[in-house]
Structure formats: structure tokens, C-alpha cells
Amino acid sequence: EAGVAQSPRYKIIEKRQSVAFWCNPISGHATLYWYQQILGQGPKLLIQFQNNGVVDDSQLPKDRFSAERLKGVDSTLKIQPAKLEDSAVYLCASSLEARVTQYFGPGTRLLVL
Amino acid sequence: GIQVEQSPPDLILQEGANSTLRCNFSDSVNNLQWFHQNPWGQLINLFYIPSGTKQNGRLSATTVATERYSLLYISSSQTTDSGVYFCAVARNSGNTPLVFGKGTRLSVIA
Secondary structure: OOOOEEEOOEEEEOOOOOEEEEEEOOOOOOEEEEEEEOOOOOOEEEEEEEOOEEEEOOOOOOOOEEEEOOOOOOEEEEEOOOOHHHOEEEEEEEEOOOOOOOEEOOOEEEEEO | OOOEEEEOOEEEEEOOOOEEEEEEEOOOEEEEEEEEEOOOOOEEEEEEOOOEEEEEOOEEEEEEHHHOEEEEEEOOOOHHHOEEEEEEEEEOOOOOOOEEOOOEEEEEEO
């Protein structure tokens, strides 16, 4: 079974630019998560989708971050405009349903200069 | 929010040694997962273990939910076990998200 796919794997942008990340979860997984992992820390949940609906986005900086999962399958996370402190690894994960084992993608490493 | 503390923060082992990693949490949970993040950044789920004991090869985990801690045991460590081990928990109410600890960085040397 294919794992969680993410692209791009690396991205370097200048502050105030915009960037978008893409995630394709494991087939059949209803729940999709976006996490931000800053160097030396554990992942922090940004947003959780159940099918195409948002379950939790309490830690998403909504003034600059947005995410969608229009057809309940793949998802995009966008940052506009980026700040230096957004430099991090953005991880996508999926699970069959909420509150069970989560499977992570390889992540996108973002560097904001 | 719920607090997750992992210990030790860093651990260096000789290949073949055994180790115990600890995760303490501050509230009742109904979701606890252990992950291994390899040196290339990939997070791998090791156990979904909100309570009880599970074993998978050289790894085993025990969660004592009533005392709010979980332990991850690594036996006969190998260099490929190196990386960061994270404990993540979700509070026992509603649909609260997983909260990760800061991790234990394990280095296994040959």
C-alpha cells in the first residue's frame, strides 16, 4: 500500500513570498492532518480534516496560513505571506479515522530567507 | 492544554544495550502513540497504546493510564534505532488533537 505522499520535498523562499504544499493521504483514510515541526521540537498540529470538513484548526495562524481538502482526498496548505519564523518541516499525516494510528509523509522542508 | 514530558532528552547507547524511554502526561488520555523519527526526518508509528502492553520485535511499550505515564523499551539496540522517539497523547474528551512531547534523541554506536 502506498504511503502518504508530499511535495515538494524542499522549498526555499524569501520572506513575504507565498508557498503551497501538497499532500495525498493513504487511500481510504478519512482523516488528514497538517503539522509544523520546528527544529528540535515535536510536531505541532496546524489543522485536521475529516473527509473535506475541518475538525480542528485552533493552532493555524489564519492570517497567513490556509488549507483545503476540497474532494476529501488530497490537500494543500498555503502560506501567504511567509515570515522567517515559518521555517520548519511541514508534515502531512493520515488515519482511517480520528483517534487511531497516524501515518506520516516524508515532509516538506521550508526555509524562509 | 495537556503537558507531555519525555525523559531522558538524550541517550547514547552501545550497540546491543537495552534502554527505557519514559513519557509522563498531565491529564487523562484516550489516545497515546509512540513514533520514531529517523535521521532523515521520516516519522514512523511504533505503537498505538492508550493503555496496556504491546510488543513488536525488539520494541515493547507499556502505558499505565491511571498513573499517567508510558514506557518504551528497546532491547538489543542496533545502529538503525538511532533517531528521535516521540510520545504523543490526546486528552480524554471530545476530538482533541495529538500533543507531542519534545522527544528523546537516541544515538546507538557500534
